[in-house]
Amino acid sequence: MSDALAIAAVTETLRAVLAEAVQHAVPGAKVTVRHPGDADAAVTGPALNVFLYRTDIDAAWRNTDPPGTHPGETRRPALALALHYLFSAYAPPDDDSAVAERLVGAAMSALHDRPELPAGDLRAAAKFSDLHLQEEPVKLTPSALTADSMCRLWTSLGSGYRLSVAYEARVVLIDSSAPCRTPLPVLRRGEAGSGPVAAPTAAAPWPVLDAVQPAVAEPGSDILLSGSGLTVGAASVRLTHLVLGGPPVVLPARAAGADAVSATLGENLGAGCWSAVVVLTAADGGERTTRPRTLRVAPRVTSPLPLTAVLDPKGAAVLEVRCASAVHPGQRVELLVGSRPVPAQPFARATRTLRFRLAAGVPGRYPLRLRVDGVDSPLTGGDAERFDADTAVVIT
Template structure:
């Protein structure tokens, strides 16, 4: 209950139209009475808000459904009520409560796509909802979207949206400045061209200049409209357009025309900050921006005096009184096609979804370690982990430079390990190794990768001997296995001095090295390929291999 002016207590009524047949409808006025009337018809209801008060009539049009037996999309029985029309006169105080889920009309009487759950204001404030819009059948974005298989409901706008906003602003502001300064025009020139035209002409001018565009961070990763759960579509490009409004007066006049032009423009955008769909379509029918569901709002921007002066200095002209505005947000549809996977028919056994069982075992095979971590060609490696008995095991080796992965047969080595033997021709360096388990039905499960280092081995007779040349240089030739491939980095470490290998164009097992200034003596020798050294020490005996050396004479 709500107290009216003058102490009269009013009441609310819920009016619910229900169709009973193809030609009759029942109008339920809760909590008072039910009336059955012919359809289509206009029903006039008188409600007395209080004793001694006059009757406040209002009307509902009742329309038949679009086809026999069709269900109304807004009600349970095929009728479509419009908004109650309150009587004309000063301060009508009757308030109604609409049925939840019904469609209404906006302040101009046009059907509105907003659902109202309580009452709808009829004041002159901007309408913040968007009506259900029809796609423009011949528009550029609609045709392009259909050609790539995108439904029309997902069209946001095309690349011409920037020009559409500018043209609509010109049309909206033209009407406002005409009322303030008769004969004034709105231009969209560069400020330099507008100033030149101002010096030559006699027409008051308001110039709208787009000087900057930015990307709206809040919309950058938002799914485009029409994206269903589980589908992926490329997000739209969300732009914020930054404008500079500048007023120009004829040079012969000493007046406040620029201030009047800017005041009229600011007042017009304050009263109507949103660019309506009908205005966008009327001013820029070359673009699909009017189909965008998110409204384009034009609001004042914040710019310090220093930033304003720097902008005018960059434009190459003296400062004039200007006002910055921004138009947010302009969504440009992406041309990248999305993906719409098929729906899931069943989740788990009997469609009951996955079943979770508490256990300490790993739900997926896991590779914990590879031993030894540095292996020589032809050596055995042992890969330990958990869940490695879920299928027939094999070992897959991948090298970043050697192309196709190498698959090695593997055999079980206890309950939680498998064993494989490296080949002699596998390249030296750093490898990535995984265990692949193949089930009886052919499906595969793969563990996570672990690192494996394959060490090169010097096959030349050791120790090497080399004689210095007259300039002190020493040339060394080293045979090794496995072959070293182009792109791999090979070095010969003589003592503590690494010597890079001379360039080679194809895989080779013979590398040549040039030591610029050799000193006679015996030095430990290591071959390093991609950071992995050939064996130098016998770790079991904790001593260096005496044969792995070079003797320089």
């Protein structure tokens, strides 16, 4: 997700992407961002002008919950935008060497080879915005404007027609700043505290991983992976972080019955969502791998609890929270103070110390959860059906 500066971030990234292409095609050419009427007078040499002439609401995303929203939480949908750009070529009046055609061709070729704006380009060209953290890619596609539509557009711009091509950038998701609620979790469902369980009635010819328990694990704890055919060969568990990627983490597994294996998570395993598979190695060295299941690893708060915070004269407070495993740039981090989510302040490198600015705070004692990539730190202590009184923040 991103902030209100995301529109400008797309424009600046397009300028940077196209600048390299047009300079290669026409040495000395520039990429400008002006109104076409102003560009006529301001541009003297060969140039490609990038102009945002229309924004639309993306209907498919309009009523979709933002990524990371848990069941029962109320978050305003993101402002989903499709941006419509006009790329116009400018050449000196006395130049008859088809400079305009070369500029437009270079721009279309560059966007044909790069139909998305990668996070690295967004971060490099628009450091003022956090659009690069948006999970949904910003895709670029040509827009087919009829001759009548193009004529109407240039007439409304009050400028003479220039060789142009239209493109659409979709989708840009701008976070809502409206307050939202994150209710406390349910501690037990039903008499035994478990919902319905489905299991296969016949053994599968290939190893099958049905479930990973617990649903949310803590670093250093044991996990149970159940299914069928999981003990035919030497078993190991392979974990891959769904956000950070990187080399997989391989854990030795031990049998835990006819259809299950268990493994122990490392103490420094990062928080967030992991993809877990069971790898079975036969005596001849051949491997069989199950389909992945999601393993959610909870962050662990290591700051002395309860936290204390003092409101400043403006009613705001800065909370500093330390966690056991490092949190990396690109992960979505929030501190849930009662039912109120507070986003983490930006950080440029992996860190175990996070800062959160709570605005318009109200004195009181509130349950405290650290959320990393949608996974919350535990609120319960030894008694799974009661909230830990010390896992809280006291605001004065």
